[in-house]
Amino acid sequence: MDGLPLQLPLHTTPTIQQTLKSAIDCVGIGLHSGRRVRLALLPAPAGSGIVFRRTDLDRDIPADFRHVTDTRLCTLLGLAEEPAVRVGTVEHVMAALSGAGVHNAVVALDGPEVPILDGSADGFLFLIDCAGIVAQDEMAASIEVLRRVRVADGDAFAELRPSAFGLDMALSIAFDAAAIGRQALTLRLTPETFRGELARARTFTLAGEVEQLRAAGLALGGSLDNAVVVDGARVLNRGGLRMADEFVRHKLLDAVGDLALAGAPLRGRFVAHRSGHALNNRLLRALFADTANWRLAPPPLAAVPGRQIAAAA
Numbered sequence: 001m002d003g004l005p006l007q008l009p010l011h012t013t014p015t016i017q018q019t020l021k022s023a024i025d026c027v028g029i030g031l032h033s034g035r036r037v038r039l040a041l042l043p044a045p046a047g048s049g050i051v052f053r054r055t056d057l058d059r060d061i062p063a064d065f066r067h068v069t070d071t072r073l074c075t076l077l078g079l080a081e082e083p084a085v086r087v088g089t090v091e092h093v094m095a096a097l098s099g100a101g102v103h104n105a106v107v108a109l110d111g112p113e114v115p116i117l118d119g120s121a122d123g124f125l126f127l128i129d130c131a132g133i134v135a136q137d138e139m140a141a142s143i144e145v146l147r148r149v150r151v152a153d154g155d156a157f158a159e160l161r162p163s164a165f166g167l168d169m170a171l172s173i174a175f176d177a178a179a180i181g182r183q184a185l186t187l188r189l190t191p192e193t194f195r196g197e198l199a200r201a202r203t204f205t206l207a208g209e210v211e212q213l214r215a216a217g218l219a220l221g222g223s224l225d226n227a228v229v230v231d232g233a234r235v236l237n238r239g240g241l242r243m244a245d246e247f248v249r250h251k252l253l254d255a256v257g258d259l260a261l262a263g264a265p266l267r268g269r270f271v272a273h274r275s276g277h278a279l280n281n282r283l284l285r286a287l288f289a290d291t292a293n294w295r296l297a298p299p300p301l302a303a304v305p306g307r308q309i310a311a312a313a
């Protein structure tokens with residue numbers, strides 16, 4: 001049953017599953033392939049989750065961490081037994097859907113990569129706003145983290161810890177490039193904080209890496225229109241940065257998208273330093289490797305409308 005208007009306050013985590021009110025589409029280019037792709041966001045039944053659909057191949061890939069087959073430059077979903085059935089750069093549209101509280105949707109594409117748009121999640125959030133969101137007729141479960149799970153690679157690490165609320169996040173980054181340097185951000189993920197703090201932060205790259213990527217046949221669609229390019233202490237984009245700490249905000253946006261591949265909203269605390277797509281995916285694999293690490297939970301009381309004040313007191 002669709003059609004219930006969205007009436008939950010924006011600052012709550014939805015307790016009822018939500019999907020899009022209507023279908024919407026756009027055309028853009030893939031960052032790595034440089035190919036023009038049509039993307040459509042479609043409503044989907046309760047309980048179906050987010051599914052990527054290759055309309056040119058007539059095949060579906062569930063947005064599931066177990067289908068991540070490459071994390072070197074983006075998060076790529078694929079079917080292991082059919083390498084041609086793949087979708088690259090899923091993280092920003094996943095972040096937008098997760099950040100907006102959409103549980104069920106089909107992301108339909110006529111090519112192998114989600115369009116990069118302006119390098120942030122802002123364009124996807126705009127599409128979701130245009131389509132509208134409706135509540136469905138099933139409660140939304142969340143994945144509750146029961147004990148600390150940690151993965152590391154050198155000094156980079158990512159952890160999930162128990163938390164009484166939805167997804168609390170703390171991330172720090174460190175780059176030699178002076179324009180980036182060390183940045184840290186702590187945030188409780190809600191539709192409101194996602195929209196206000198993360199959605200507009202763009203992907204970024206170092207000027208020295210651009211030529212290497214091009215030589216490897218990657219970033220063919222990359223430009224100053226869809227990525228921040230840093231050269232030492234300088235930001236090469238004419239308009240500069242959207243926020244002074246746009247870099248850590250984008251990394252947190254990426255983590256929201258990568259963690260959304262858990263299949264349901266996480267209730268836990270994400271703490272990470274220099275984590276990227278690979279560590280984020282390893283973290284989910286580690287979480288679900290042991291059933292003692294997690295359980296499927298009903299929504300937290302704090303998310304029930306009307307209990308806000310009692311919970312916050």
Ligand SMILES: [Zn+2]
Nearest residue numbers: 091203250254
């Ligand atoms: Zn990104």
